[in-house]
Amino acid sequence: MSADAPIIIIGTGLSGYSLAREIRKQDKEAAVMMITADDGHSYSKPMLSTGFTKGKEADELAQATSGGMVEQLGIELRTHTTVTGIDADAHEVCIGEERLAYSSLVLAWGADVIRLTIPGEGQEHIHSINDLMDYRAFRKDLAGRKRVAIMGAGLIGCEFANDLRNGDYEVDVIAPSDTLMPGLLPPEAADAVMDGLTDIGVNFHLETVVERIEKRGEGVRLTLSDGNIVNSDLVISAVGLRPRVDLARAAGLKVNRGIEVNRALETSAKDIYALGDCAEVDGHVLMYVLPLMACARALAKTLLGERTEIRYGTMPVMVKTPCCPTAVCPPPKDAAGEWKIERTGNSVKALFVGEGGETLGFAVTGDFAMEKQALSKEVPPIHG
Numbered sequence: 001m002s003a004d005a006p007i008i009i010i011g012t013g014l015s016g017y018s019l020a021r022e023i024r025k026q027d028k029e030a031a032v033m034m035i036t037a038d039d040g041h042s043y044s045k046p047m048l049s050t051g052f053t054k055g056k057e058a059d060e061l062a063q064a065t066s067g068g069m070v071e072q073l074g075i076e077l078r079t080h081t082t083v084t085g086i087d088a089d090a091h092e093v094c095i096g097e098e099r100l101a102y103s104s105l106v107l108a109w110g111a112d113v114i115r116l117t118i119p120g121e122g123q124e125h126i127h128s129i130n131d132l133m134d135y136r137a138f139r140k141d142l143a144g145r146k147r148v149a150i151m152g153a154g155l156i157g158c159e160f161a162n163d164l165r166n167g168d169y170e171v172d173v174i175a176p177s178d179t180l181m182p183g184l185l186p187p188e189a190a191d192a193v194m195d196g197l198t199d200i201g202v203n204f205h206l207e208t209v210v211e212r213i214e215k216r217g218e219g220v221r222l223t224l225s226d227g228n229i230v231n232s233d234l235v236i237s238a239v240g241l242r243p244r245v246d247l248a249r250a251a252g253l254k255v256n257r258g259i260e261v262n263r264a265l266e267t268s269a270k271d272i273y274a275l276g277d278c279a280e281v282d283g284h285v286l287m288y289v290l291p292l293m294a295c296a297r298a299l300a301k302t303l304l305g306e307r308t309e310i311r312y313g314t315m316p317v318m319v320k321t322p323c324c325p326t327a328v329c330p331p332p333k334d335a336a337g338e339w340k341i342e343r344t345g346n347s348v349k350a351l352f353v354g355e356g357g358e359t360l361g362f363a364v365t366g367d368f369a370m371e372k373q374a375l376s377k378e379v380p381p382i383h384g
Helices: 012-027 045-054 066-073 132-142 155-166 186-200 246-250 289-303 366-376
Strands: 005-008 032-037 077-078 084-088 092-095 098-101 104-107 109-111 149-151 170-173 204-206 208-216 219-224 231-232 234-237 241-243 259-261 273-274 279-281 316-317 327-331 337-344 345-352 360-363
Touching: 005 012, 005 170, 012 032, 012 066, 012 186, 012 289, 045 155, 045 219, 066 077, 066 241, 084 246, 092 316, 104 289, 132 234, 149 155, 149 219, 155 170, 155 316, 186 204, 186 327, 186 337, 186 345, 186 360, 219 234, 259 273, 273 289, 289 327, 337 366, 345 366, 360 366
Parallel strands: 005 032, 005 104, 032 077, 104 273, 149 170, 149 234, 170 204, 259 279
Antiparallel strands: 084 092, 092 098, 109 241, 208 219, 219 231, 316 327, 327 360, 337 345, 345 360
16 A cells, blocks of 8 residues: 555545545545546435425536536546445455555445336336436436326335425325334324325325336336226335445455444444445444434544544434424334324324433424424434
């Protein structure tokens, strides 16, 4: 490894660019190279489910081009470049036959969408939207069409459903669960969101899945496991994300659900770090903006010589369903206690109260959503 080798960051999503910005706040001169398989545009991934509400095309959601980011951050940036391997012992990144030396390596390459294998000939009508390039392709295919089916009723599926209705598209949501956002919201809060989405015209098909997808004219015909048929122009698959771990595993790094890192975001290999959707930090995979930003601030200090462990505060998740504003701070998975519910119409205040009477989590919808900041002060931070 050369003594003047740069910090290399793989990935130019919110994680990668947030880290680069934090580095530049502290050091204007440190050599930083970023590598991305896409076009390197800077954008906020959560904004992908607001495009129709805001009336913005894909390129209008971009905050800066790759050239703009190079100028803004004073970095070297390689776009449309696929990393094929990591040589941890040699401190080198492999791009085919080319090798690039690093002083520190940061894996910020995100997560892959979970892709379903569904029988039928309509597969090309299914879109998974995981980045700006995916979103651009979806908007292009949607031109002149009006009907969208969404597979999945989690956070992303619900946000896209609200956004597409705001764009005056017909929307059907199909999911195997009997409620929305299972595992994130208690049933009463989930019901409020579902009622809000139903009120604006979203059609729900719960406790069923798509068994076949066939071409039908310019669109598709979806056969559901409950025997119902849904006709649509396009399909969004929003059934979840899986942290990208294959290259890390091949390089000998420890992986579990994500790339295993400690509280300093250090992997099992010297001088290699991970953050964002690909990382499992001290046993937690937190695919949300606030944990990501906290990790970027801590890791920048570590990379510049001041080893810093991440300390999370209380970080509520904001669900972008303006038809029923929602915020949630889930209780720890192993917490003992019960939900205390107050509901008026689509306004729900759900507090998860521990055995000692302490508030360990909350979910608020509708008019109660404005209490999220006050409630956040009552909830203990995530694992310290």
